[in-house]
Amino acid sequence: MTGSVPRLVVAAPSSGSGKTTVATGLMAAFAARGLAVSPHKVGPDYIDPGYHALATGRVGRNLDAYLCGPELVGPLFAHGARGCDLAVVEGVMGMYDGAAGEGELASTAHVAKLLRAPVVLVVDASSQSRSVAALVHGFASWDPEVRVGGVILNKVASDRHQALLREALDAAGVPVLGVLRRAAPVETPSRHLGLVPVAERGAAAVEAVEAMRAQVERGCDLEALLALARSAGALSCAAWDAAEVVGAARPEALRPPEPLRSEGPRPQTPDGLRVAVAGGSAFTFSYAEHTELLTAAGAEVVVFDPLRDEQLPVGTAGLVIGGGFPEVYAAELSANEPLRKAVADLAGSGAPVAAECAGLLYLCRELDGLPMCGVLDATARMSERLTLGYRDAVAVGDSALAVAGTRMRGHEFHRTVVDPGAGTAPAWGVRGPERRVEGFVQQGVHASYLHTHWASLPGVARRFVERCRTS
Template structure:
């Protein structure tokens, strides 16, 4: 066990749309320009926000999710991934207290901050408010046990800052600065959230403009001093036992269409003995050579339907490999790619159903999976937590798992065999490392044939 005393902060929000990612990105870049060694994290299961952290820092941002992992495990993650001489920045999720089922603060940003002893700063956008701003902040400060220690005002002009600061301070928390509107640095969004970092050719310029604004409006010295009050962390992580005596090669789809992955999932697979081989279903002609498994993550295949469909050689390569028993995990967007068609565009044709995009969220949120039969990931009756978030609707969602939400709502979904998992729900391997180990073992079994 090792102890880590590195400073850290959690940047929380009053709700979605208050500008958490914008402010977090601005602060990360401003601190980076001052030579601070940074590690970034995202509370909850979001894939897109960590891409912006990664774009700033050049190193992976990691998810911290108390639905998937217990408090000891989360503290270990932080201790392991913040350098002893570094500085950790955690971006919250939704509103500060918004947790599982929407009726508890379990797995919320507030829960994460309490569980890790991390001081939290509340990001508030005071649009259309005056004195009510103080009442809002006071409510967050007093609603439940928390580590709130400051406020940042977002979307406030320099001319109005002193007015809002005076009001906000009536709530009993120090105001640590403001981020003004920076129109030239706005990041567009779409149905699953912000556009991904890789889609913005001028992202570096946008981030630097935000950092300029943070340098002028936010008291970075005060933020750093606040971060020093974070409680020490202990890393109790024990490396996983290898699931194979020899390395296995797992092809991982990584391009603009398939970009939703938990960095920790890659860590788990590597610990278990896998070598990860990236490839692009968009631009490559065939799967990489000499692979023993396939991992198709989520993303935006719906935005690249035509290009994916036109890459017929790749579609045929993947279909042939899977039908010939290549162990495969396909989540959400990866699942859609294995269908007969998506919005009428031909996909890989592995599974006997099709899908189309809708204009509203389908079943989403945290789910507990129970296997209805033996499969690649587990035996019948095996359980593990997953997360679902999508706008696509399949004609047939599969029936190989029983999905149950924390509120009791349940349905069958997912396609599985002894060599395949394919479904809308995303997997988090650290939550149940045995499912990843079973995947790697099956890859090793194939490799040894």
């Protein structure tokens, strides 16, 4: 039964403690033993799941109680873990850090409770000895519903340092399940939005995952960790199913969009309605469930690379351009003039185009002075300011994704600015301390900085595919 899949949540007192190294290393180590390992990441992060996928050979999936709601965490987990022997869930930030002003919502601790999963606490021990016991005791006792089943000590300097740490933790009653020695960090380069994605690193990413595996195998008690994973409580929820939720999507989210006058017919392929999804190194941010929902709604999903492909896939009826790093590849994207024209022509025909963050930049007139697709009368540029955080949004008007008044939660994460920030028909009204409108809706285009998770509102995918059929 899927709900009985053994599982661990890898947490830490703070960011930078070594969660990604330990979680990815555990995934790779258990996979190397022949186990089918299901990889998961708490929160909206797109980059870590790429490393998880390399470690396990399975799609990395996110568990976000803010974007999708707490009620979907269990079903989405069960969906991803079907047929697996073990699941490893990498946490986010510090264990009890959640959505700002929302208490425990979307924290690692919250997700661990929803999954009834034991927690392994990764502690950076580089500047402490006996104090580690007080730290671990505090995290283990703060919330009685969170079960800290053991600790992995990271950046341990010597045998003497390890002995002091173990002696202190023995008194705290929390078992030490691993000790990673202080060493040269695994080569996982970062830039303005975090780790460099797997798709951009090729063989170097494979080597990094292998180094994490070797480090964890040397320092961790894998048998004890597997036994802890098997002690997880049973889940009673049913696994999420894309076809089921698309079929049951709320009628108010599916009001048929008005057909838009097209400048010309778009060819359809014999094998069905085709939705093109941007991929490659410039557009690496996507949730696996989006493709599954589009497929369940009747689309054939075809991935293309805007850095290399000069035309959209033959028969494209709709286009999805997710997040990524177009600012890093602006020159190459700009140089691909045939594809920029093809995107502009498709948008001009009234076809539905859903663009998030990087996709928004690509549709602008220019990015850092370089020509982009010119679908939107706006310019984009890099900025020193990081915009980061969850957002509560409401659709301002009808679009290819939703009807006016539809509420959806999103996440912003960028160091760019678009001018103007909203079109004459904005995409979203964003609630919060700074109420504002954001994004662009024109013809079939819906472009916005907000990353959304369509599993929270499956009618989005069904409506998008219906627009593909009628536009």
